[in-house]
Amino acid sequence: MDGARVFNAAVALGTSVAELTRGCDSVMFCLSKGLGAPSGSMLLGPVEFIERARVYRKMFGGGMRQVGVLAAAGLVALQESPQILHRDHENAKHLAEGLAEIPGITIDPRNVATNIVIFDVAKTGQPAAEICRFLVERGVLASPTEKFFIRMVTHCDVTREGIERALTTMASLVRSLN
Numbered sequence: 580m581d582g583a584r585v586f587n588a589a590v591a592l593g594t595s596v597a598e599l600t601r602g603c604d605s606v607m608f609c610l611s612k613g614l615g616a617p618s619g620s621m622l623l624g625p626v627e628f629i630e631r632a633r634v635y636r637k638m639f640g641g642g643m644r645q646v647g648v649l650a651a652a653g654l655v656a657l658q659e660s661p662q663i664l665h666r667d668h669e670n671a672k673h674l675a676e677g678l679a680e681i682p683g684i685t686i687d688p689r690n691v692a693t694n695i696v697i698f699d700v701a702k703t704g705q706p707a708a709e710i711c712r713f714l715v716e717r718g719v720l721a722s723p724t725e726k727f728f729i730r731m732v733t734h735c736d737v738t739r740e741g742i743e744r745a746l747t748t749m750a751s752l753v754r755s756l757n
């Protein structure tokens with residue numbers, strides 16, 4: 580299983596990662612992304628598979644030395660993040676609900692299940708890239724995913740106040756376009 584975000588999926592589905600990965604031969608997941616470590620991913624599977632993966636990792640230049648400090652951060656991410664991931668999902672839902680109220684932005688908050696919020700800005704008349712440039716200048720990071728679609732992601736460093744600031748910034752931008 581490519582389970583990069585499997586911990587977010589488990590929280591959103593109200594189940595455990597163990598349950599979701601039952602029946603998989605091997606699982607990969609990210610310690611960064613939702614879990615919040617600075618970098619790192621885990622690969623889980625039978626011993627022979629992991630031994631083969633180590634060889635491939637080396638062939639691809641994926642080996643690193645002195646990564647204990649990164650592993651320590653990964654351990655913290657694994658031990659402490661799963662039980663607080665629901666906050667990111669609640670923040671994403673709140674963000675989606677606020678965005679839905681801004682004229683020119685189209686999003687159905689019911690479709691937001693995890694920490695990723697994708698919305699349509701076509702009715703503002705501005706391309707997503709333009710809007711993102713404006714937002715970044717005001718400290719709100721967002722990525723254009725298509726000409727008129729923007730993606731925002733909540734994570735452990737995004738507070739509820741940050742969400743409010745993103746909404747205020749977006750609302751004032753859209754107002755200034757009219």
Ligand SMILES: *Cc1c(COP(=O)(O)O)cnc(C)c1O
Nearest residue numbers: 581583584608609610612619620
């Ligand atoms: C991020 C991601 C990966 C890659 O993980 P890395 O740790 O960045 O190598 C693989 N699959 C999916 C679906 C991802 O989101």
